[in-house]
């Protein structure tokens with residue numbers, strides 16, 4: 001019986017996700033779902049990303065998922081981007097219906113990008129389609145180089161993998177080769193961008209990836 005309940009929850013989530021995606025498609029908004037462990041640098045990267053998009057006159061928005069507090073949303077609120085906080089309470093992942101509620105708070109017309117900062121968690125966010133067009137998975141050097149094999153479902157689904165805090169690689173004696181080796185078995189499709197929000201390394205590559213994805217969305221419609 002339990003298995004059936006889980007299947008129904010995921011089916012209902014999927015149906016809503018399809019509606020979210022349709023609404024985003026209609027408005028030409030590229031939506032990316034950003035997933036990672038807590039502390040891998042999602043909010044910091046978003047701050048840099050929004051600043052760059054602002055500077056280029058590109059309108060963007062963020063739905064920020066957190067169990068408690070609006071700390072991340074406050075960090076993101078100093079630019080032109082629309083920011084909506086979703087507090088999940090006990091929930092350790094965002095669901096598509098929470099995203100639907102968040103979408104109602106946004107003005108989608110003219111918007112280019114919608115970023116969803118998922119709850120910091122490497123397990124269940126991977127099972128919940130939110131209606132995004134792409135899944136972005138961050139892995140910071142500070143977390144170690146063994147996480148890809150430990151959390152394969154998350155990394156399998158990634159459309160791009162951001163290896164963050166690479167400025168710390170020297171201090172941490174970080175062996176990147178393990179990351180690339182594990183990915184050969186788990187995901188050979190997603191590009192890996194080595195990135196540091198602090199030094200700016202990889203940020204342009206990330207912005208280029210975003211713009212190319214948005215262009216291909218527009219080309220399809």
Ligand code: MG
Pocket residue numbers: 042043044072117
């Ligand atoms: Mg955050």
Ligand code: ZN
Pocket residue numbers: 091092093121124125
């Ligand atoms: Zn969860």
